[in-house]
Amino acid sequence: MRILVTGGAGFIGSTFVRRRLRSTGDSIVVLDALTYAGNITNLAEVEEDATLRARFRFVRGDIADAAVVRSLIGEIDAVVNFAAESHVDRSILEADAFLRTGVIGVHVLLDAVRAASATRVDRPIRFVQVSTDEVYGAVDVGASVETDPLVPRSPYAAAKAAGDLLVGAYHVTHGTDVVITRGANTYGPHQHPEKLIPLFITNAIDDLPVPIYGDGLQERDWLYVDDHADAVGFVLDRGQSGQAYNVPGGGPVTNREVTRAILATVGKPWSLARSVPDRPGHDRRYAMDGSKIEHLGWHAKVAWDAGLPATIAWFVANRDWWARVRSGEWNDYYERQYGRRLADSVPA
Numbered sequence: 001m002r003i004l005v006t007g008g009a010g011f012i013g014s015t016f017v018r019r020r021l022r023s024t025g026d027s028i029v030v031l032d033a034l035t036y037a038g039n040i041t042n043l044a045e046v047e048e049d050a051t052l053r054a055r056f057r058f059v060r061g062d063i064a065d066a067a068v069v070r071s072l073i074g075e076i077d078a079v080v081n082f083a084a085e086s087h088v089d090r091s092i093l094e095a096d097a098f099l100r101t102g103v104i105g106v107h108v109l110l111d112a113v114r115a116a117s118a119t120r121v122d123r124p125i126r127f128v129q130v131s132t133d134e135v136y137g138a139v140d141v142g143a144s145v146e147t148d149p150l151v152p153r154s155p156y157a158a159a160k161a162a163g164d165l166l167v168g169a170y171h172v173t174h175g176t177d178v179v180i181t182r183g184a185n186t187y188g189p190h191q192h193p194e195k196l197i198p199l200f201i202t203n204a205i206d207d208l209p210v211p212i213y214g215d216g217l218q219e220r221d222w223l224y225v226d227d228h229a230d231a232v233g234f235v236l237d238r239g240q241s242g243q244a245y246n247v248p249g250g251g252p253v254t255n256r257e258v259t260r261a262i263l264a265t266v267g268k269p270w271s272l273a274r275s276v277p278d279r280p281g282h283d284r285r286y287a288m289d290g291s292k293i294e295h296l297g298w299h300a301k302v303a304w305d306a307g308l309p310a311t312i313a314w315f316v317a318n319r320d321w322w323a324r325v326r327s328g329e330w331n332d333y334y335e336r337q338y339g340r341r342l343a344d345s346v347p348a
């Protein structure tokens with residue numbers, strides 16, 4: 001298969017590219033705008049391996065740029081769309097780019113897939129939209145199923161939900177071959193340090209405070225990145241056209257429990273943990289029912305107890321990677337997001 005992977009220089013997309021090239025004979029073209037979150041060194045392992053490199057091409061570009069997308073689509077069998085602005089806190093500070101990529105970008109990709117598929121009806125292009133549990137909104141009790149209404153509560157989640165709705169509309173209106181994955185909160189090597197787990201690991205390594213929003217009793221269902229990437233590949237190969245598939249993690253963990261585990265494993269005291277003013281509209285809990293993808297034959301392989309220490313070990317061993325990311329634009333972001341909060345913080 002020849003796959004166009006958008007957002008393939010990011011955290012989950014690059015993991016998908018590395019694992020898919022190693023486990024199949026597929027060819028991959030990555031289209032990535034290399035925003036602040038994109039990192040070409042995430043694909044160094046591919047560039048450095050002659051057998052992988054032979055089936056790989058990188059194109060820098062924007063998924064909302066129709067000319068670029070059309071120029072690539074003719075040669076491919078499937079599009080896997082990881083490209084998005086992916087951080088809730090940044091969507092609260094400034095949402096424009098979330099909408100441009102999450103709505104216009106998804107529309108441009110779908111329209112290119114529709115047009116190219118119309119000229120080759122025997123081999124339509126499959127479109128995989130990589131979505132999130134956050135489209136269901138906060139789930140106080142129970143677990144979301146794929147047919148639940150979408151009730152997003154942050155600008156990030158609203159842009160992702162808009163993408164899901166467009167994908168569904170192209171399937172109904174144009175018969176486009178689409179599938180959607182809705183992954184849980186993901187963690188692992190190569191994650192941008194703006195997100196909870198890598199932020200707290202890298203802060204702890206450097207003896208900086210770790211800022212817990214509100215009471216820290218919010219729950220997330222953590223999914224290891226290799227499992228998330230493999231689930232996307234599984235749905236690409238086996239998902240039924242027009243369907244969405246939840247991809248849950250290993251069960252709920254509170255942010256306080258995450259913090260405790262990170263500080264203990266890095267060997268730092270609880271006194272680094274600070275309670276800071278809460279995130280506006282903070283979703284209390286996410287939880288998904290995974291029966292649909294399990295009935296199709298997929299289940300997660302990496303338990304939290306194994307995934308978290310492996311992630312911490314990676315960050316300890318790869319200071320060069322994250323020190324580069326935590327420089328330049330990072331300092332302005334950190335000050336904007338945490339300056340006032342940390343000044344107002346109390347022991348957690």
Ligand code: NAD
Pocket residue numbers: 006007008009010011012013031032033034035036037038039061062063064081082083084085086087100101105130131132133160182183184185186187192
């Ligand atoms: P990320 O921020 O690490 O990577 C996003 C990538 O997309 C970057 O390489 C960036 O340069 C690229 N990009 C952004 N806008 C683009 C544009 N207009 N055109 C081309 N490329 C663009 O994100 P991630 O954590 O790897 O998430 C990947 C996908 O998975 C996203 O769609 C996200 O919504 C979804 N998801 C993430 C999680 C999670 O916990 N990280 C959970 C569920 C779903």
Ligand code: TYD
Pocket residue numbers: 087088089185194195196197199211212213214218219220255279
């Ligand atoms: P995050 O990694 O931003 O993922 P999401 O908001 O998409 O779930 O945050 C995970 C949880 O951690 C969420 O409840 C917010 C919380 N959090 C903090 O308490 N402090 C922080 O500095 C960050 C980044 C997140």
